[in-house]
Amino acid sequence: xxGVTQSPTHLIKTRGQQVxxxxxxxxxxxxxxxxQQALGQGPQFIFQYYREEENxxxxxxxxxxxxxxxxxxxxxxxxxxxxxxxxxxxCASSLASASYNEQFFGPGTRLTVL
Amino acid sequence: RKEVExxxxxxxxxxxxTVAFNCTYSNSASQSFFWYRQDCRKEPKLLMSxxxxxxxxxxxxxxxxxxxxxxxLLIRDSKLSDxxxxxxxxxxxxxxxxxxxxxxTQLKVEL
Numbered sequence: 175x176x177g178v179t180q181s182p183t184h185l186i187k188t189r190g191q192q193v194x195x196x197x198x199x200x201x202x203x204x205x206x207x208x209x210q211q212a213l214g215q216g217p218q219f220i221f222q223y224y225r226e227e228e229n230x231x232x233x234x235x236x237x238x239x240x241x242x243x244x245x246x247x248x249x250x251x252x253x254x255x256x257x258x259x260x261x262x263x264x265c266a267s268s269l270a271s272a273s274y275n276e277q278f279f280g281p282g283t284r285l286t287v288l
Numbered sequence: 289r290k291e292v293e294x295x296x297x298x299x300x301x302x303x304x305x306t307v308a309f310n311c312t313y314s315n316s317a318s319q320s321f322f323w324y325r326q327d328c329r330k331e332p333k334l335l336m337s338x339x340x341x342x343x344x345x346x347x348x349x350x351x352x353x354x355x356x357x358x359x360x361l362l363i364r365d366s367k368l369s370d371x372x373x374x375x376x377x378x379x380x381x382x383x384x385x386x387x388x389x390x391x392x393t394q395l396k397v398e399l
Contacts, residue, residue: 176333177330202343207386207387209387214296215392216292216389216390216391217332217375217387217389218389219386219388220380222385222386228331229385230385230386234385256359261359264331264332276334277387279329279332279333280331281331281332282331
């Protein structure tokens with residue numbers, strides 16, 4: 175186990191609704207990254223949070239937003255859900271440093287948009 | 289063109305076989321390189337880092353060719369438990385800010 179937890183594990187929403195996904199990072203980690211993995215694809219980088227600030231963003235529209243809290247846990251919010259938002263949403267925690275540090279993934283939240 | 293390209297497979301091989309996966313990346317500024325393993329409906333897990341000098345971890349050997357922007361993974365003496373999707377991953381900064389994944393190559397090891 176990586177020590178990274180995500181909730182909920184599964185979620186079903188309808189088009190136009192809003193959703194909030196949650197992630198608790200591994201103890202001692204100050205950075206959380208979010209990824210979207212559509213069926214049959216590799217994970218795609220959404221954004222990263224470091225010390226409560228957004229620290230890099232992938233090619234996702236503004237309706238994808240996030241937060242990081244003082245305890246380094248994080249939320250991903252998606253507004254105006256579309257069918258194509260159906261995917262596995264993964265968060266990964268790491269300890270930021272000048273060199274690469276491994277990102278540890280949580281088990282993911284599987285979102286279905288009907 | 290995708291930033292990281294892999295053959296999606298599936299590769300169906302018998303137990304004990306040697307299998308090789310390849311991956312190409314488009315960003316010559318890419319800094320760090322990895323292979324991740326993802327089991328069905330699970331999260332990706334780091335399998336190994338990849339260096340220009342090549343590195344080996346038991347039955348697994350990874351190699352990077354920066355000039356050709358090409359990464360490989362060799363699995364020797366395949367086990368049933370090696371069945372999974374293998375994801376080629378690159379980062380574009382030394383700090384590992386963003387992981388860019390390939391689509392993954394599915395491996396099925398059969399009796």
